[in-house]
Amino acid sequence: MSGVARGRGVAVTGMGLVTPAGIGVEENWRRVLSGVSAGATDPELKGEKVDISCRVPGFDPTAELGRRTAWKLDRFTQLAVVGARQAVADSGLDTGSWDCTRVGVVIGNSLGGAATLEKQLRTYSEGTPEDVSALMIPMSMVNMVAGYVAMDLRIHGPSLVTATACASGASAIGTAREWLLSGLCDVVLAGGTESAISPGTLNGLSRMGALSGRTDQPAAASRPFAADRDGFVAGEGAAILVLERCADATARGARRYADIAGFSATSDAHHATAPHPQGEGLARALRAALDDAGVLPDEVEHVNAHGTSTPMNDLTEARALHSVLGDRAAITSTKGVTGHTLAAAGAVEAAYTALALYHGAMPPTANVESLDPAIDVDIDVVTGSARHRRLSVAASTSLGFGGHNAALVLTAAA
Secondary structure (H helix, E strand, O other): OOOOOHHHOEEEEEEEEEEOOEEOHHHHHHHHHHOOOOOEEOHHHOOOOOOEEEOOOOOOHHHHHOHHHHOOOOHHHHHHHHHHHHHHHHHOOOOOOOOHHHEEEEEEOOOOOHHHHHHHHHHHHHOOHHHOOOOHHHHHOOOHHHHHHHHHHOOOOOEEEEOOHHHHHHHHHHHHHHHHHHOOOOEEEEEEEEOOOOHHHHHHHHHOOOEOOOOOOHHHOOOOOEOOOOOEOEEOEEEEEEEEEHHHHHHOOOOOOEEEEEEEEEEOOOOOOOOOOOOHHHHHHHHHHHHHHOOOHHHOOEEEOOOOOOHHHHHHHHHHHHHHHOOOOEEEOOHHHHOEOHHHHHHHHHHHHHHHHHHOEEOOOOOOOOEOOOOOOOOEEOOOOOEEOOOOEEEEEEEEOOOEEEEEEEEOOO
16 A cells, blocks of 8 residues: 555544444444444424434433533533543543643534523523523533533643534544644544434424435435435434544554544535535545545545435535545445434544444445435445455545535554
């Protein structure tokens, strides 16, 4: 693999995953390899037009965080704090001995504490101003997730939130990589989180035509690249990665799941919610990420695609991937299992891409019985069952409302 410029890479040395596929790395990896969807009827959406979702199974914030911490955090922050704790433990780093001024936090989020805000506004409209919680603002503010992760782990380096809609998690990882390569930090916790499965949010998405209407078949509703796809299933979750410079990770004998070798981002400047029909912005982002990594297009063996299961996204993305990579790379969308975790998606899928390189396995795209014949390019979508083989180079792509595109290139650890 002569093209890879390993000096520009940063290592993934720890992971925390709290997603519809499960809690913890092992549970997540088993579920996505199985191709069994997490879609289900959601009791909290009873009576709504769209009453299906992909929630984190068995998540108990009080058990995970303690009552005093859990009650003051919105669920999107609860998920991220648990994920961050998992990631640091998985990395083997000792928070008692690291230089906390050289550790950073960058987390992608889009909708903040949407459920808390919706609930408190209802309380205000139905009651009095005194009924509104004093915690409404810190629970709902987007930036607070980075702040709370930093507080929980006593991190004193830079912390921020990236907000590029459904590309936010990938943007966070790309930002963290630059912090490491510039020397700003020695360790960065990077990822994404979202939990906005509330009647108000889902009705807004439904009115846009973004959600699947297959409410009688919730486990079959998310079907990326399939001929009969009709929208995505809203999910929640968090993925936090511990990133270090490769040389530092090697020096301390850390396990490296994979290396983040390249990143780039572009803007479509085309439409508020629709991608460019030919995927030109995403194609430019992927080409630039490959150039950043020193990787040739024909070296990419696997792509964890954005693959939302919406008619427009999957067609656009197929065109973009084919224009850069041809038909050689095996393409997966793990949203068939997890649903669309929105701002967390780029980080969740980057983690799955790293695990694909680490374990030599490419998860299947769930619920695909036949590929959409309207996709007018040849792409190799992994369906049915996982494919097992050693991998050297993979990519993960993300798109977001506003025309945001992000691409990550990952390589197997040397």
